[in-house]
Amino acid sequence: MHKKLLGLLLIVLLSSTMVFGSGFSIYEQGAKSMAMAGAFVAKANDVSAIFFNPAGITSLKGWNIAIGGTIIQPQASFIGPTIKDPNLYNEAETETFFPPHLYVSYTFNDRFSAGLGVFVPFGLGSNWGKDWPGKYLATISKVQTIFINPVIAYKISDNLSVAVGADIAMGDVDLEKVVNYPVRDIDLYSKLKASTVGYGFNVGIQYKPTEKLTLGAAYRSNVMLKFKDGDAQFEYPSIDSSDPQQQLMLAELKYLFPNTKGDADLELPTFTSVGIAYDFSDRLTAEFNYFVIGWSSYDVLTVKFKDPVGGKTESVNERKYENSASYRLGMEYRVSDNFAVRAGYLKDNKAVPDNRVEPSLPEGDRNIYNIGFGYKWNNLTFDFAYMLLLQDDRKITESVDNFNGTYKSLANLFGFTLGYSL
Amino acid sequence: MKILKIFLVLILFSFFIAGCKLEEPSIKKSNPVQLNQPAQELFMSFVALGNSLTAGYQSAALTAKYQEYSFVKQIAKQAGLSDDQFTQPLLGWPGLGAYTEKGAGILQFNGFDENGNPKIDPVPYAGTGFDPFNPFLNAEVAGLGRPYNNLGIPGIVLADVDSAISSAQSYSGSGLIDVVLRNPAFGNTTALQQALSLQPKLVSLWIGNNDVLGYATSGGTYPPAPTDKNTFAYLYNSLLQKLLNAGTKVVLANIPDVTNVPFFTTVPYMVEVQGNNIPLWIQATDGVRQATAEDLILLTAKSYIGDVSGTYGPADVPLGLDKSAPLPSAFVLDKQEKAIARQAVADFNAVISDLAANSGGKVALVDINALLVDASDEDGYPLAGVTLTTNFLSGGIFSLDGVHPTNLGYALIANEFITSINETFGANVPMIDLLQFLEEQQPLKLNLQKIAKLPNMLTIPEIFGGKINL
Numbered sequence: 077m078h079k080k081l082l083g084l085l086l087i088v089l090l091s092s093t094m095v096f097g098s099g100f101s102i103y104e105q106g107a108k109s110m111a112m113a114g115a116f117v118a119k120a121n122d123v124s125a126i127f128f129n130p131a132g133i134t135s136l137k138g139w140n141i142a143i144g145g146t147i148i149q150p151q152a153s154f155i156g157p158t159i160k161d162p163n164l165y166n167e168a169e170t171e172t173f174f175p176p177h178l179y180v181s182y183t184f185n186d187r188f189s190a191g192l193g194v195f196v197p198f199g200l201g202s203n204w205g206k207d208w209p210g211k212y213l214a215t216i217s218k219v220q221t222i223f224i225n226p227v228i229a230y231k232i233s234d235n236l237s238v239a240v241g242a243d244i245a246m247g248d249v250d251l252e253k254v255v256n257y258p259v260r261d262i263d264l265y266s267k268l269k270a271s272t273v274g275y276g277f278n279v280g281i282q283y284k285p286t287e288k289l290t291l292g293a294a295y296r297s298n299v300m301l302k303f304k305d306g307d308a309q310f311e312y313p314s315i316d317s318s319d320p321q322q323q324l325m326l327a328e329l330k331y332l333f334p335n336t337k338g339d340a341d342l343e344l345p346t347f348t349s350v351g352i353a354y355d356f357s358d359r360l361t362a363e364f365n366y367f368v369i370g371w372s373s374y375d376v377l378t379v380k381f382k383d384p385v386g387g388k389t390e391s392v393n394e395r396k397y398e399n400s401a402s403y404r405l406g407m408e409y410r411v412s413d414n415f416a417v418r419a420g421y422l423k424d425n426k427a428v429p430d431n432r433v434e435p436s437l438p439e440g441d442r443n444i445y446n447i448g449f450g451y452k453w454n455n456l457t458f459d460f461a462y463m464l465l466l467q468d469d470r471k472i473t474e475s476v477d478n479f480n481g482t483y484k485s486l487a488n489l490f491g492f493t494l495g496y497s498l
Numbered sequence: 499m500k501i502l503k504i505f506l507v508l509i510l511f512s513f514f515i516a517g518c519k520l521e522e523p524s525i526k527k528s529n530p531v532q533l534n535q536p537a538q539e540l541f542m543s544f545v546a547l548g549n550s551l552t553a554g555y556q557s558a559a560l561t562a563k564y565q566e567y568s569f570v571k572q573i574a575k576q577a578g579l580s581d582d583q584f585t586q587p588l589l590g591w592p593g594l595g596a597y598t599e600k601g602a603g604i605l606q607f608n609g610f611d612e613n614g615n616p617k618i619d620p621v622p623y624a625g626t627g628f629d630p631f632n633p634f635l636n637a638e639v640a641g642l643g644r645p646y647n648n649l650g651i652p653g654i655v656l657a658d659v660d661s662a663i664s665s666a667q668s669y670s671g672s673g674l675i676d677v678v679l680r681n682p683a684f685g686n687t688t689a690l691q692q693a694l695s696l697q698p699k700l701v702s703l704w705i706g707n708n709d710v711l712g713y714a715t716s717g718g719t720y721p722p723a724p725t726d727k728n729t730f731a732y733l734y735n736s737l738l739q740k741l742l743n744a745g746t747k748v749v750l751a752n753i754p755d756v757t758n759v760p761f762f763t764t765v766p767y768m769v770e771v772q773g774n775n776i777p778l779w780i781q782a783t784d785g786v787r788q789a790t791a792e793d794l795i796l797l798t799a800k801s802y803i804g805d806v807s808g809t810y811g812p813a814d815v816p817l818g819l820d821k822s823a824p825l826p827s828a829f830v831l832d833k834q835e836k837a838i839a840r841q842a843v844a845d846f847n848a849v850i851s852d853l854a855a856n857s858g859g860k861v862a863l864v865d866i867n868a869l870l871v872d873a874s875d876e877d878g879y880p881l882a883g884v885t886l887t888t889n890f891l892s893g894g895i896f897s898l899d900g901v902h903p904t905n906l907g908y909a910l911i912a913n914e915f916i917t918s919i920n921e922t923f924g925a926n927v928p929m930i931d932l933l934q935f936l937e938e939q940q941p942l943k944l945n946l947q948k949i950a951k952l953p954n955m956l957t958i959p960e961i962f963g964g965k966i967n968l
Contacts, residue, residue, distance in 0.1 A: 151520040152520075155523065157882055157933075159882065159929075159931070159933065160931050160932075161527055161528045161931070162528065163523075163525050163528040164526070164527045164528070165522065165523055165526040165527065167520075167522075206946055209882060209933055210882060210883065212881075212882055212884045213882060213883035254944065256884045256936065258884075258886070258892050258893065258894040259607070259616075259891055259892050260607075260941060261894070261906070261936065261939050261940050261941070262941065262942050262944075263940060263943075263944040264944065311944070311946065312944075313940075313942035313943055313944045313945065314942075314943075314945055314948040315942060322942065324609050325609075325941070326942075328609060387892070464518055466518075476880060477880045477883055478880040478881055479882045479883065484520055485520070486518055486519075486520050488518060
C-alpha cells in the first residue's frame with residue numbers, strides 16, 4: 077500500500093511543475109497546513125514548519141522527513157475583449173501543475189534543530205492558445221521558482237523559539253506571445269526563456285505564553301532574480317520563397333527581430349505572517365493567521381535586449397502590483413490518537429490592480445475552502461487536503477491595454493504529504 | 499490497513515465529486531447586430547462632405563485600393579450599405595495626388611536603403627495604364643448618373659463646400675474638385691448642392707483642416723495665414739444650417755492639432771555631425787537662426803537637409819548646416835508659426851463644438867483631436883497588446899505622407915464616428931472589430947506550423963547596409 081502511494085507521488089513529481097496564486101505565489105506547501113487554510117505560522121508542528129515558520133521545528137524530535145506535493149488544476153476563462161465582442165467566450169487550456177515539497181529536519185538536542193526545505197513558492201502558468209484575441213498580451217506563460225531553504229532553529233526557553241534560514245531560489249520564466257511589426261502589419265511569435273539563481277533569507281519566532289496558547293510570526297525576504305542572457309526568439313511568417321518582395325520582408329523582419337539575448341530583473345515579494353493558535357481541548361485546535369505578500373516589489377518588468385528588437389533595446393512592462401493580504405482560519409479535530417480531521421477557510425485578496433490585469437495572470441479576490449485529514453501509522457504520517465478556490469468574477473473596464481472583459485477562474489487543489497520520523 | 503483503503507477511496511472519490519468546474523456561459527459570442535429603427539433611418543441615405551480625410555486619401559494620393567478604407571466607407575459598411583448604396587469616386591492605380599504633376603501617384607514603402615533609411619517613393623504612371631485626365635477606376639464609376647455619396651474632395655477648404663463648382667472656380671484650386679463634382683455635367687453644382695440632391699438622412703461633415711493645414715504644411719508660406727476665425731465661424735455656421743434646414747442629421751468632427759501629426763513631428767531639429775548634435779539653421783519668422791525644440795521641421799525637409807546642389811541655398815554649402823544656407827521657411831513651422839497654427843485649431847474647434855452643442859440633438863460631434871492627443875502620448879493607443887502611436891511609419895496610424903491615416907487609422911476614426919452617431923442618435927451601428935481588421939490587413943500570415951527559414955542569414959545585414967532606422 078505504501079509503496080503504491082509513494083509510487084504515485086513520484087510519478088507526479090516527475091511531471092512538470094507550476095501555477096498561480098495571489099499574484100503568482102503558492103502557499104500550499106504541506107497537506108496538513110493546507111487543510112487548515114495555511115493557518116500554521118503559530119502551531120507549525122510538523123516538518124513543513126521550515127516553510128511556514130522554521131521556529132516550529134524545535135518542537136520536533138530526532139529526524140523528520142516529509143515529501144509531498146500539491147496537484148493544482150486551475151481553470152480560467154475570459155469573456156471579451158469588448159473591443160472585439162463583449163460576449164466572446166475564451167477558455168484557457170486546463171492544465172495540471174504539481175509543485176512538490178520536501179522537508180528534512182533534525183533536532184540535535186533540547187536547544188538546537190536544523191532543517192532543509194525544498195519547495196516552489198512562486199509559479200504561474202496560463203495557456204490561452206497561440207491564436208486568441210489576447211495573443212498580443214500572452215499566449216503561453218510560465219514562471220517557476222524552486223527554493224532550497226536550509227534553516228537552523230534555537231529554543232531560547234521552554235516556551236520561546238527562534239529560527240533563521242537562507243533561501244536559494246532558482247527561477248525559470250518562459251513567456252510567449254505574438255508581436256506585431258507595424259511598419260508592414262506583420263505578426264511574429266515571440267518567446268522569452270530565462271533562468272537564474274537568487275538569494276534571500278527567512279526568520280521565524282514561536283512563543284507559548286500558556287500551555288494552550290501559541291503565537292507565531294515569520295518573514296521571508298525578497299529575492300532578486302537577475303535573469304542574464306535569457307533567450308529571446310522569434311518565429312516569422314512563412315513566405316513564398318519565389319517572391320522577391322516577400323524575401324525582402326522576411327529579411328527585414330529577421331533584421332528587426334533577431335534572435336537575441338535579454339536580461340531582466342524580477343524581485344520576488346516578501347512573505348510576512350502572524351498567527352495565533354489555541355487548544356480548546358485535547359482534541360480541538362484552531363488557528364488564525366494574517367498573511368501579507370509584499371507584491372509592491374513587482375512594479376515594472378524591464379527586459380533589456382542585447383540587440384535591438386523592433387528598433388528598441390528594452391521592453392518595459394509596467395505591472396504596478398500591490399501588497400496582498402489574506403486572512404486564514406483553520407481547525408484541527410483529533411478524532412483519535414492517530415486520526416485527525418481538518419478544515420479551513422481563507423479570504424485571499426488580489427495583488428494586481430484592476431487596470432493592470434492581463435491574461436497571463438488572471439487573478440483576483442478569492443474565497444477558498446479547505447478540508448483534509450491526517451493519519452498516523454507508527455512512524456509514518458499521511459496528510460491529505462482538498463482546496464476549492466473560488467475566484468470572484470473580475471470585470472475589467474479600464475484596462476491599460478484596452479483589453480476589457482470579465483475574467484472567471486476557479487481551481488481545485490489536492491495536497492499530499494507523506495511524513496516519516498525516527 | 500482497512501482504514502487506509504477507506505482513505506484511498508475517499509481521495510479518489512473527492513477527485514470526481516469535488517472537482518468543481520467553471521461554468522460555461524450559454525452565449526459564447528454575440529449574434530450579428532440587427533440595425534434598430536434610428537440606425538435604419540439614418541443610413542437610408544448617407545452622404546459625406548469634407549476634404550482628403552473624408553475622400554480616403556492616403557500616402558499622398560487618392561486611389562480605389564485605399565478609398566475602400568475611407569472612414570465613411572467603413573462606417574457605411576458597418577451599417578450594412580452596399581457599394582451601390584454608398585458610392586465613391588473610385589480612381590485607378592496609382593491614383594491622383596501630390597505627385598501627379600511629376601507623373602506619379604501614391605507613395606509606396608519599398609523597404610530600407612543601404613543607410614537603413616526607409617525607401618518611400620511614388621509609383622510612376624508609366625506602365626500602369628493610368629490616365630490622369632480620365633482617372634476613374636472604370637466607366638461605371640465615371641458615368642454614375644447621380645452624385646457620389648462620398649463627396650469628400652482632397653485639398654478643399656471650408657469655403658469651397660458651398661461655393662466651388664470647379665477647380666478654376668474655387669478658393670483652394672484643388673484639381674480634384676473637377677473629378678468629384680463632374681461639372682458641368684451635374685449642372686455646375688457645389689458639393690453641398692450635390693449632397694442635398696441625394697436627400698440625405700445623415701451627413702458626415704469633417705471640414706476645416708485645410709484652413710489651417712495649408713498654412714502649416716507650407717511652413718507658414720502659402721497661404722500666409724490660416725483662415726480668419728470669424729470667417730470660419732460664419733462659413734461653418736451657414737453650411738451647417740443649410741444642412742439642418744434640409745432635415746438631415748449631421749455628424750461633425752473637429753480638427754487635429756498639428757503637433758500630433760507626424761508630418762510635423764518626425765524630423766528632429768538637430769542633426770548629428772561627427773558625433774555632435776547640432777541644431778539646424780533655419781529661416782524663421784524672426785530671421786535666420788538655429789532651431790530649438792520649439793520649432794517643427796517638416797517631413798518634406800528630410801531629403802533636403804545637407805543638400806549641396808545649390809537649389810535652396812548657396813552651392814556646396816550643406817543645407818541647414820550652415821548659417822549661410824538655412825532651411826527655407828517652407829520647410830519649417832517655427833515657434834511663432836506653430837503658435838498661430840495651434841491657435842487657429844483651438845479657435846476652429848471651439849466654433850465646431852459650440853455649434854454642435856447648440857443643435858438640439860441633430861448634430862453629433864466627434865473629437866478626433868482628443869483621439870490623436872491620446873495616441874501621441876507615450877502609451878499610445880493600446881489595442882489588446884498592440885500599441886499604436888502617431889509616429890511616422892512605425893506608429894500604425896498615419897500613412898506615408900505623414901498627414902493622412904492608414905487603413906487602420908481610418909478604422910479608428912470610423913469607430914469614433916460610430917460611437918458618436920450611436921450615442922447622439924440612439925443608433926446601434928456595430929463597431930469595427932479592430933483586431934480582426936489588423937488580422938485581415940496582414941500581407942504575410944504567421945503560421946506557427948510553418949515557420950519561415952531564410953537560406954542564408956549572412957546576406958541580411960548587407961541588404962540594409964547593416965542598419966535600419968525606425
